Amino acid sequence: MSVLFQTRKYLFRKPFNNTFCKYVFLRKNSDVPRKFVTFDEIVTQRRLEAQRSLVVQVNSDSSFNELYSYCSKYASINDIHHYKNSGGEHFMLIEFESEDNLKEVLKSCSAHNKDHDMISVQSPFVWFRAAAGKKEKLVAHEKNLAVKNGLEIINEDVLYQELMNCDTVSDQIQLMYDRTTLNDLGIRLRYMVARQLEVIFSSLYSNVRVQPFGSSVNGFGRMGCDLDLILTNTLTEEMSEGGRRLVFQEKRCEGGRGAARHVELAGALLELRVPGAARVVRVLHARVPIVKYAHLYTDLHCDLCYNNLSGAHMSELLWQLGALAPRARALAVLVRRWAARAGLTHAQPGRWLTNFPLTLLVLFFLQQRPALLPPLDLLVRYARKEDVRIAEENINCTFLRDLNKLPPESYGQNDDDLETLLFKFFEFYSQFDFEDKAISINVGKAIRKPNSLPLYIVNPLEQSLNVSRNVSYEECERLKLEVRNAAWHLESCLEGKRADDWGILGLIESKSSRGLKKLLRVGNSHRLVSMKDIFNDDDEPAVEGIRAKLQKYVKNDKEVEDSIKEMKSEMIKEKKSDQITFKNTQTKNEVYRIRRDKIV
Structure with a gap:
């Protein structure tokens, strides 16, 4: 996120053109009160960036000067970011100064040859055709690429070598987070994919809105993570005003499967009208119907659902807890990586843990005394009228949105470094009574299990649900063994022993x-x-x-x-x-x- 938080320990990112070092993190200590930006302000900023941006397929990164010279004739340019997809194709994301500038550029765009069997479509994804005849004279400028190869994931061997050269385990954890977390360009492209669907769906839906949720926006995402999208067409107060006598005729879905029908239509549009969409699969009989597809221009695997607002509010909650304690994000990213290497999580769903319950395990641990994070019940207690949110099926998603109104003594009381927090995390769960106790970040302490399932982690927004109900007894036992094994490994690191698997290397290799x-x-x-x-x-x-x-x-x-x-x-x-x-x-x-x- 390109947002500056004034915190006791905050992160300031400055992009570099270095392949192996995308960001330099500067940490400072300060006694000034924390100033938080709301999640809605972050989303609004990202949406505005997408509304004035264009993704252009080019021949190579050397096309920058020619592309800049051509586009600058029509509009003023802020920055240009370069990346490559898995097919080796080159793309540049251009951010213009305003949405009006972008509209001027779109007016200059042309369609394919009329002899081709296709219907042209306006989309924020275009390609830069070679100049016909004599090349145009380039306009002189002092601009450079803001980012080159912005989606390149760091090589594992290089990452392990950098981790080996760290002085402390805390430095290793922070380096792991810095090198693998979702960067600015990754977030921009996710909002560009959402913007593309908004432009194409706007002819079918009134006040259509497509917004990312999940790991792409909650602050816990890694480079290359999947993109979850929500399609909504909620009417504004102005549009639903009762004093207006002329009302649009509407089509009502019959049979009680409105969400599935909307998703089915979205799948047809993805196949026929959305450039870059491929391998479209409809999953219509799930609890939340979705359509899965691959976006070839951005190398993203996307899941699109209709009106599942509880997922968006859950993303907002996780983002807020991460804003209260930035150490929680670095710790959760490491724990997820450890779980994947230990075989506790898998890419396919099954009887094992997923990343969401693992994140809740980390947040619950950080709520223990001295508390780094407050319980969710405290955020609900301080919520006001403007914080009330009711999602589908009357799910209550009300909690405090403005974190500046939260008492400072309710969070940030733990000064342990990342190394100590990680060791205590494994030690805490190696002694936790999974047989009789359930985990709830709502109250911040263990509660009695309501049933005999091996692992019970309360869903923060739907407290009657267990987000780990799929975990089998064998997998729960493996979790207990692996956290003990990890605690033993870190204990040897704390004692000063250093080997090839020193620090977190023994956990993530x-x-x-x-x-x-x-x-x-x-x-x-x-x-x-x-x-x-x-x-x-x-x-x-x-x-x-x-x-x-x-x-x-x-x-x-x-x-x-x-x-x-x-x-x-x-x-x-x-x-x-x-x-x-x-x-x-x-x-x-x-x-x-x-x-x-x-x-x-």
Whole structure:
């Protein structure tokens, strides 16, 4: 978000054209009261940016000067951002000074050749055709690309090397958040996709509005995350004024499946009228009907639903809690990454956890004393008349929208750094009573479970629902084991031990990568032989020469025995230092097996 929060610890972002460093974060301490911008103001700002922006497909990033020279003849330009999609195609997002400037540019746009079997459509996604005949003279200017390759995701090996070079675990967590969180261009493009649908659907709906929700706007999104969209056509007070005698005739949906019918129509429009939309799939019989599609120009996987306003209000709530405690966002991003690497979450839905319950686990932990975040009930208590929101099916989404009216002593009382918070997070849930207690950020403390489901996490806006009801008993047990395992790993980091899996590297590296590193360690070097040492550059390998050279890499029996004894002694020490008690032998054996694997 391009918004400055005056907080005790705030983040100020300045974009760079460096491939591996998109943002530099400057942190300052201040005793001045916090000033918060409302979520509605953020959304309004992003929508206005989209309304005066255009996405242009170009030949390459070197097309910048020619494109700038051409567009500047029609309107004034603020900035131009460059990115590439997965197909290697180049695009530039141009932000003009006003929406009127954009309209002037759109008037200069042409359609495809009339012989083509297609119907032209006005859309904020266009392409820059090569100049016919002699090239035009470029207009002199001092502008440069604001961002080049703005959607490039940092290479995992580069990221791991940067994490290894950090001084503290807190620095690692902050670096992970800085390098992987959704950047300014990613957010702009998501609002551009929403704007594209608004322009095309406006001929069918009165006061149509398409807005992103979920990870794209709640502050917890990562680069490349999916885009969730809501289509609404809520009438304004002026349009529904009772004193007006002439009223538009309307078509009422029959059969009680209005949302599904609207989504079905949206799917047909996506297939026929929306440039860049592909692989359209309608899911009409779900609790919330959606249409799924891929947007080829932005590399986004999109889910479009109709009038599901409770999802938008949930995004607003998560954004507000993240604004109250920026550390919550960095912590949640790391926990999500850890859960994915541990196999607790998967890309496909099933009997396992998803990112939303994981985020609630982080927020609930931060509500414990000393509290970094307030319970939701406190935000409801301070809500005023202008904060009242009632979503579909009479879901009450009322809570305080202006965080400046919240008492300062109700939040931000915890001064622990990210390293300590992460360790305490795993320690907290390694001792949590999942069998009898449920998690609720509404009250900020554990409550009695209303049923016997393995894991119960209360939906903040629909408190009768359990957002983790799909989690099986086996997956809940795996969650308990993995949080204990993570706590043990971080405890060794706090004690000053530093190795290849130091800090959060041991939590976020894939198991296959971790196993390969173990194979390449010095203890296993008797199995590895460099081919350069066996073969000469210019000769055929000789059998006797190979045997002779292999002989010096083989350890004798005494060295192997010493290595095994050393590993056994380490395992015994670990068992003696283990203070956790277990309820049954099966769980105990499983934990010791994981500890043994980590040592080996």
